[in-house]
Amino acid sequence: MTRSARIAMFLVAGGCVAALLVLGVLDLPHFGSAVHPYRDASLAAAVAHKTSNVISSINFDLRALDTLGEETILLASVIGVTVLLRPADDEEEHRPVGEGRLLDSTRMVGYLFLPITVMIGLLTVAHGAVTPGGGFQGGVVVGTGIHLLYVAGSYRALERARPVGAAELGEAVGAGAFACMGIAGALAAGSFLGDVLPLGAFGDLFSSGSVLLLSVAVGVEVASAVVVLLAQFLHQAVEVTGDGKESA
Amino acid sequence: MSAFIAIALTLVAVAAVVVVMTDDPARQAVSLSVYGVLLAVLFMALTAPDVALSQIGVGTAIVPLMVMLAIRKMRDRS
Amino acid sequence: MRVYAYLVAVFVLLVGAFGIVRSRNLVHAVVCLSIAQSGTYVMLLAVGYQSRATPPVFGSPATKPSKSTVEPLVQAMTLTDIVVSATVTALLLAVAVQVHKRHGTVDPNELAALRG
Numbered sequence: 200m201t202r203s204a205r206i207a208m209f210l211v212a213g214g215c216v217a218a219l220l221v222l223g224v225l226d227l228p229h230f231g232s233a234v235h236p237y238r239d240a241s242l243a244a245a246v247a248h249k250t251s252n253v254i255s256s257i258n259f260d261l262r263a264l265d266t267l268g269e270e271t272i273l274l275a276s277v278i279g280v281t282v283l284l285r286p287a288d289d290e291e292e293h294r295p296v297g298e299g300r301l302l303d304s305t306r307m308v309g310y311l312f313l314p315i316t317v318m319i320g321l322l323t324v325a326h327g328a329v330t331p332g333g334g335f336q337g338g339v340v341v342g343t344g345i346h347l348l349y350v351a352g353s354y355r356a357l358e359r360a361r362p363v364g365a366a367e368l369g370e371a372v373g374a375g376a377f378a379c380m381g382i383a384g385a386l387a388a389g390s391f392l393g394d395v396l397p398l399g400a401f402g403d404l405f406s407s408g409s410v411l412l413l414s415v416a417v418g419v420e421v422a423s424a425v426v427v428l429l430a431q432f433l434h435q436a437v438e439v440t441g442d443g444k445e446s447a
Numbered sequence: 448m449s450a451f452i453a454i455a456l457t458l459v460a461v462a463a464v465v466v467v468m469t470d471d472p473a474r475q476a477v478s479l480s481v482y483g484v485l486l487a488v489l490f491m492a493l494t495a496p497d498v499a500l501s502q503i504g505v506g507t508a509i510v511p512l513m514v515m516l517a518i519r520k521m522r523d524r525s
Numbered sequence: 526m527r528v529y530a531y532l533v534a535v536f537v538l539l540v541g542a543f544g545i546v547r548s549r550n551l552v553h554a555v556v557c558l559s560i561a562q563s564g565t566y567v568m569l570l571a572v573g574y575q576s577r578a579t580p581p582v583f584g585s586p587a588t589k590p591s592k593s594t595v596e597p598l599v600q601a602m603t604l605t606d607i608v609v610s611a612t613v614t615a616l617l618l619a620v621a622v623q624v625h626k627r628h629g630t631v632d633p634n635e636l637a638a639l640r641g
Contacts, residue, residue: 202547202634209546213539220535229527230448231576237598238573242581245597246590253581253594254497257601269605276612283619287626323500331496331582335608339504346512402583421608425509428615432516435622440523448526448576456533459567463537463560467544472552479556486563493570494580494595501604502566505611510559517552517618521625 249398250407251329258333259413263392266413267377270420274374277424281367284431286439293438294355301351309351316344324418328407334414338421346429354437366426373420380413455489472518476511483507530571538564551621551631555614562610566603573599 200208228234241257250256258266286292323330324337349357384393394408405411462482469475483506490499541561548554573596581597583590625631 202549206547209543213542217535217539220538221532224528224531224535227528227531227572230530230571231574233575233593235573235575235596238581238594238596239592241597242590242592242594251583252497253583253597254601254604257597258605262601266605269609272609273612276609276616279616280612280619283616283623330584331500331580333497333604335604336497336500336504339501339509339608343504343508424612428612429509429512429516431619432513432520432615436516436520436523448529453526453529456530456567460533460536460540463540463564466560467540467557470549470553472550472556475553475556479559482560482563486566489567490570493574494578495570495600495603496580496582498566498570498600498604498607501607505607506559506563510611510614513615513618514552514556517622520622521552521631 246401248394248407249401250410251402252327252331252333254331255327255333255410255414256407258335259327259410259417260392260394260408263381263413266417267381267392270374270377270417273420273424274370277370277427280428280431284435286435290439292434293440306351309347313344313347313351316347317341320344320418320422324414325411326404327414327418328410329402329404334417334419335421337414338418339425341418341422342425342429345426349433354433357433361426361430363427363430366423366430369423370420370427373416373418373423376416377413377420380409380416384409449492452489452492455485455492458485459489472514476514476518479514480507480511483510530574531568534564534568534571536564537561537567540564549632549634551624551633552618554633555617555621558617559610559614562606566607569599569603572596 241261242253244261245253245256248256248260250260320337320340320342322337323332323340324334327333327337345361346357348360380395381392383395385391387393387395392409392413396405396408396412398408399406459482462478462485466475466478466482469478483502486506487499487502490502538561541557541559541564544557544560545554548557575593575595578593578595579591581594581600621631624636628636630636
């Protein structure tokens with residue numbers, strides 16, 4: 200099928216889909232309405248479980264089983280990327296030569312913001328039950344913050360500071376810890392992924408049962424996943440060449 | 448619906464068209480990054496701070512970086 | 526104005542799909558897929574929005590939980606979706622890199638295996 204035939208077919212089919220979607224959308228409650236049954240139910244449940252951050256309560260307490268599924272998708276994608284980006288037989292690895300030109304201000308900003316960003320990420324993970332944040336967001340911030348070293352320094356500095364083997368291990372540990380917490384919850388509280396810690400007071404840092412531990416497990420997994428993914432892409436782009444060509 | 452939300456929605460729609468119509472993938476990584484920031488502003492306007500936090504980290508930094516690395520790998524090869 | 530947010534979400538989804546169809550480069554197609562996914566995030570959050578309501582987070586030390594917050598369920602769905610679909614995008618980019626290694630091109634029109 201040629202490209203123009205494909206586009207013509209999409210314009211017809213896309214038009215029909217657009218018409219159906221618009222008709223469906225016109226029947227929804229208007230934007231900003233006050234009727235939200237799931238909001239009433241989950242708010243009551245989160246307050247009963249003494250969790251200030253209702254979204255973390257949904258992710259790690261009320262619907263923690265779905266988060267286990269999402270973690271598994273994450274693990275499977277990273278395994279897939281690692282397998283796909285292995286150097287092929289006709290490719291060779293070599294050290295990158297030179298660093299390129301870097302402004303001093305970029306270097307300073309990178310070095311200044313690296314510890315701040317990593318610290319903010321760790322705080323976001325730890326306070327997942329009480330402030331906006333949680334394992335997913337904090338893990339992304341930590342994983343990205345570490346790569347400020349690549350922006351501000353050199354690829355060699357990043358390699359020394361970021362052990363990929365430890366990140367791969369950390370990812371497996373994070374995913375396994377989530378499942379083990381589930382079993383521990385089944386033993387301690389009678390239901391899979393139930394609370395193993397006491398509920399505490401509303402708004403305290405150490406409250407809401409297992410949400411803190413699950414948030415940390417997910418934070419470890421997401422940060423390690425980001426590090427492993429970027430490590431695979433960086434390795435392929437910077438160090439591996441085919442046909443014996445030079446790359447800088 | 449407030450004017451700020453309406454403006455944010457319009458900016459997101461325009462930015463989506465810009466990203467799709469940019470043909471060179473290297474340039475598209477940059478416009479994807481700007482689109483990520485506009486989307487995060489929209490999420491904040493819709494009172495979703497958690498979602499905006501996710502979107503900033505992922506859509507502005509990680510995905511454009513991976514796109515640029517993939518393109519560089521392909522360019523080195525050809 | 527009562528349905529503008531939903532219409533923008535539908536528009537972004539269809540624009541992303543159109544980008545995939547007219548694309549000449551697999552990496553461009555992957556980025557357009559990511560745009561289409563973000564249309565669904567806008568739709569989810571628009572469905573859950575309530576005017577003049579607080580965010581569903583009560584902080585530490587906790588404020589008194591109010592009954593009128595925006596819908597937290599769709600926000601929980603969206604934020605996990607954003608992170609997980611970024612890793613799936615990475616998987617698709619890795620596939621594109623492998624296709625380039627094996628066939629030397631990433632133009633979908635030239636890849637014989639994809640020819641319909």
